[in-house]
Amino acid sequence: MSEAAAADADTIMQACLNLADPKSFFLYAGAGSGKTHSLVEAIRELKSRERERLTFEGRRIAVITYTNAACDEILRRLEFDPLVEVSTIHAFAWCLIQGFDNEIREWLRIKLPQDIEKIEGELARSRGDNKTSRENRRKLQSKIRRLENLDEITKFIYSPTGDNRERQALNHDEVIKLTAAFVSERPLLDVLVDRYPVVLIDESQDTHAPVMEAFLKVQQLAKTRFCLGLLGDTMQQIYGHGVTRLDKAIPGDWLKPEKIVM
Missing domain, CATH: 3.40.50.300 (P-loop containing nucleotide triphosphate hydrolases)
Structure with a gap:
């Protein structure tokens, strides 16, 4: 050059x-x-x-x-x-969306049922009890509980490491999709x-x-x-x-x- x-x-x-x-x-x-x-x-x-x-x-x-x-x-x-x-x-991304709690809640109200339906489909196609199916069942129950308790969340937080699994904690993937x-x-x-x-x-x-x-x-x-x-x-x-x-x-x-x- x-x-x-x-x-x-x-x-x-x-x-x-x-x-x-x-x-x-x-x-x-x-x-x-x-x-x-x-x-x-x-x-x-x-x-x-x-x-x-x-x-x-x-x-x-x-x-x-x-x-x-x-x-x-x-x-x-x-x-x-x-x-x-x-x-x-x-x-x-989190700096931008932090505080938009009502908008985040409504986005999750649409997204979580989609995730639940996808996991249920994967479980229906799985064969037997294996590591993948057990993890999918865990994810399914977690998302169902999160959806049921969604209206109780007043403030969302960001968990960069993903270690925080509380209902109000957003992971990397969610923060990216929300910002987009x-x-x-x-x-x-x-x-x-x-x-x-x-x-x-x-x-x-x-x-x-x-x-x-x-x-x-x-x-x-x-x-x-x-x-x-x-x-x-x-x-x-x-x-x-x-x-x-x-x-x-x-x-x-x-x-x-x-x-x-x-």
Whole structure:
């Protein structure tokens, strides 16, 4: 990759982060291309221009990464600036939906019967008493009890480890599905855009497909006041839950700079 090409990609990326005229982008960045450096420098440049405005309005820059180690590295490079919120997709998703207890309850009121029906079908097809059937029976009883006690839950919590099996505890999968269902609809859409005018997603090719598709929808609905920046390498999809051929899902009016090691 030539220095000129790298500089052009960085310049485009930084120009997109404009609160007055936001432009969404997909930065194609291969391994060893300096993607994290570009991300950090773009955020630093935005902070230098807009710190006063963001602080006055109580808004922050959101960065979503795939691992806690990546979060820690970006936070360290940004000197733990409170103006930038760096988190994994699960932590960010819970931050968005936390407190929407009535909406979560009604979503579960629809989802739990679907789960129960699916498990009952699996048990009907199972042969004999084995480890899988015993686990399915346990899950079935748990979901039935949760559905029966749903109206007693006044406040939901998030259990990142899954160790908390109380009725009000949401697991990883539920938080992702809830966010995907809620974020592109009001009022959560406005909560997201008003709180985070810029959302940057690193390793975007591995971000859970339902959430990524919802973020893309948010951007199309609020493109004049919201910047969505995706960084990643579509050739390096490690996990199977990302959007297949993410580059093909990017809207035509997005900018698509590239950082490729030659």
